[in-house]
Amino acid sequence: MADARMNRQVLLVSRPQSEASVDNFRLVETPLPPLEDGQVRVRNHFLSLDPYMRGRMNDTKSYAPPQPLDEVMIGGTAGEVIESRNPAFKAGDRVVGMFGWQEYGTSDGSGLRVVDTTHVPLSAYLGAAGMPGVTAWYGLNGIIEPKAGETVVVSAASGAVGSVVGQLAKAAGCRAVGIAGGEEKCRYVVETLGFDACVDYKAGRLYDDLKAAVPDGVDGYFENVGGEVLDAVFARMNAFGRIAVCGMISGYDGKPLPMKAPALILSQRLKVQGFIVSEHMDVWPRALKELGEGIASGKLKYRESIAQGIENAPQAFLGLLRGKNFGKQLVKLV
Known part of the structure; x- marks a missing residue:
């Protein structure tokens, strides 16, 4: 069936x-081999673009x-099974996996x-109902441990992770302040997401504006950002x-990350x-259940930036690193 597909x-x-740069990538076409026993073939509908990918491009010591x-x-990736010789999957199943930057x-x-895409769109399983959502859920609940009445600040607040953090913090009874x-992004964070x-x-006026927004401190x-925002x-x-600390995107693309903060860790007794997030798989079922219910009910809101076609993935990824996306960055492959 699939032998002739490229x-x-x-x-x-x-x-x-x-x-x-786009020169770090190359688009190729390869024929799909016949499916073997136990294998499943998926037509990817969406590709997720995420900041962590920039770190993987370097040949340096890291967590992965x-x-x-x-x-x-x-x-x-998120897509549809088009052929299966594996009893656990059937044609028509919608699936999420890690197939990378490719159409199949x-x-x-x-x-x-x-x-299940009955109440949650397939693309959301790469964003608010997927890894970014669980990242937000764990960082907030597992590390920040918010208490009602506290102030929680989120950088990259309109992005795939930050937007979920703030909404969950509000649901926990906190004052949520985004950066x-x-x-336009700030208006969305307040008017649509409810920060x-x-x-x-x-x-x-970063410091002065932040001080005005958090009169009782943080x-x-x-x-998500690092650099002057963290300071x-x-x-x-x-x-x-x-x-x-989820990410430091301001330093991912070869830029130095100045930081003046360490002395405050001691004086303010900070944690x-x-x-x-992949090291905390035990929380994923609970987090995914809560996030999926929030999306299905309309209480958890999200936004997507969608590039069209695998050939445009490199340019969309570079835009993500420079903050050009608004919400979760995806590439639509069909």
């Missing part, structure tokens, strides 16, 4: 020397091995999860505040904890 794939062919050169770039995925079924880039305030870091901070929030942290 699979378009994006490979990582070189490592960035500083900023990543680097992306091998001349292989399909890593990435989460073939595997023995390991790492594939069948999802985002530009008036209490949002600071536009591009306005040039009890919990969900960090500004550190200076407003209350004693015994908790900081969940600062980095985390990798």
